């Protein structure tokens with residue numbers, strides 16, 4: 643039995659993931675709390691979450707960001723009721739594409755006090771053939787290229803498996819209720835001057851029905867959402883700063 647990561651809460655947004663969620667929960671190392679946000683599923687997602695030892699809450703409003711925001715609201719409610727604030731919040735998808743047993747890789751720089759935000763990069767890690775279809779890789783590349791041009795930030799991915807210091811996350815003012823959530827966090831982390839690191843993570847084909855990258859409409863909607871999120875924050879940056887183009891690259895430490 644591995645040692646428990648104290649002060650760590652894992653938030654898992656889940657929409658109809660009864661097949662994959664038990665495997666995610668099985669492979670996660672012990673943490674203070676695993677919070678599954680059941681996003682109005684019509685399968686047995688809630689039952690398998692509880693059976694797997696997770697704290698399960700329901701968010702009726704659909705959308706990836708809605709589920710993540712609900713997880714944050716639940717943490718705030720706990721703190722208001724006297725529970726200690728978590729030190730680190732981890733986000734992880736419920737579809738078993740990421741490898742939950744790689745959690746220690748994400749936590750290491752945070753626990754060592756070397757980073758405030760650690761992003762799992764699928765582009766720098768091992769990917770099963772077909773796990774990230776070409777449109778998904780292209781979308782990531784485009785978004786990361788735009789972030790580099792606009793904010794000088796050298797990300798390689800918008801991966802969902804990520805860990806962030808709760809004290810910093812709670813100050814970012816996260817808002818997006820959809821698939822703009824991941825890039826919003828990255829942009830706001832850069833603008834807030836957080837110490838950011840990327841670590842390579844493995845990625846495999848999802849279990850269950852693909853909702854985004856495996857469908858044309860899902861890919862299109864996610865792409866539009868990500869680009870419009872970049873445009874929104876780029877306009878805000880421009881209106882707040884007389885020097886919108888950073889003079890030097892923002893250092894995102896790449897750990898191997």
Ligand SMILES: Nc1nc2c(ncn2[C@@H]2O[C@H](COP(=O)(O)OP(=O)(O)OP(=O)(O)O)[C@@H](O)[C@H]2O)c(=O)[nH]1
Nearest residue numbers: 655656657681704705706735736852853854855856
């Ligand atoms: N698509 C979608 N996913 C949601 C929603 N709410 C929660 N989720 C969860 O968010 C995670 C990411 O969604 P995925 O559907 O895996 O998106 P993706 O990884 O970009 O694409 P595919 O795996 O190819 O479908 C999964 O754990 C979903 O169950 C929602 O409203 N829409």
Ligand SMILES: [Mg+2]
Nearest residue numbers: 735737739848
């Ligand atoms: Mg997925």
